[in-house]
Amino acid sequence: MRLAELCERSGVSIATIKYYLREGLLPPGRRVSATQAEYDEEHLRRLRLVRALVQVGRVPVATAREVLAAVDDDSMDQLSRLGTAVAALPGAARVTEGDQATTEAAEHTAEELQTLLGWRVVPENPAHVSLVSSLAALLRLGYPCEVSQLLPYGRLAAELAAHEVALVEEFEAPTTQLEAAVALTVLYEPVLLSLRRLAQAEEASRRFDTGPA
Template identity: 45%
Template sequence: MRISELSRHSGVPIPTIKYYLRDGLLPPGRATAANQADYDEGHLRRLRLIRALIGVRGLSVSATREVLAAVDERQDDLHLLLGTVLGALPADRDAADDDDAADAADDDANAAAPDLTDVEALTARMGWKVSSRTPAAQVVAETLETLRVLGVEFDWRSLLPYAELADRTAELDLDQLRDAGGPLQQAERAVLLAVLLEPALLALRRLAQEHHSAQRYGG
């Protein structure tokens, strides 16, 4: 297909496609003339993934390049590929501003690492096999620590019912990838579901809270 068709099928403007080609995010097409090239379905799939990473997930171009490099290496291992595009592995680092990145690294070095004891107990009870490096574990640990500092008695046992709901939600997420096609399509679908569904899931929780509040406390 010509670049105009690639633009039409992907929804990405031609100038943006040319930028991705110049920057190496998108491989060159097959040259047919001095200033013309043909593109195939592989280009379309990769372009859709780039659009999902930059336009939906909000990664910088440099971070997207790093993720795409990891994707190219991990297409035979869907678990690692999904971990990469969803940010569970270190390949997801936004290097848009080197100064900010350096400052953040200094802050991280000076800050005490969160205590993961509760998280480890929770994942063990759930039977989850997760990386100790995943940022999600640190988020849970930091949240529990904040609750304790504020005087709220909330530990990993309190999270168990929520973890069970999250487990079922994760199964539903991965069920959506069954008919997505090859690894690149599955990676794109995973990004779209993970990023775009999260606000809707939170909104559903708010709706349910409103309903049950009315049921319990409404006049």
């Protein structure tokens, strides 16, 4: 397809597509004349992923390039490519400060929690670092942060992950699976957080609503 059709089918403007091409987020089309190039389904799929990363995930362009490089890196096996791509995504934790004692206590809680869940503890996984930092914030502010209170979150995350990995496996080609895994990691975060707030409102109204129906 030509650039105009790629634009139409993806809903991404020509100016933005050209920007992604220049930034190396999208591989160049197959040149058919001095001024025209031909794009295929792979470009369309990649364009959607770039859009998910940059627009929904607010991933900086340089980071998106890093994520895509991992997705495309044939020298690694599927699992390493996935791990590297997701690890390059910006993490959930938004705080880094904190005294050493609190960070150590948070580290201990994070390890105990993952061990109870039967997960391997990988301290260099950015999600682990992010978890420790979030738990340190809870501890520092004096809010509940016992392993027993965290376990339900971990168990539900495990159920969710089983569902999500199965969803990704429905995509056929290995690279398509990787692209979907990265996109869904980013795109389902706001879905999950919105549903949590809606569920809280529903649960709170069931428990606290004492007024007339």
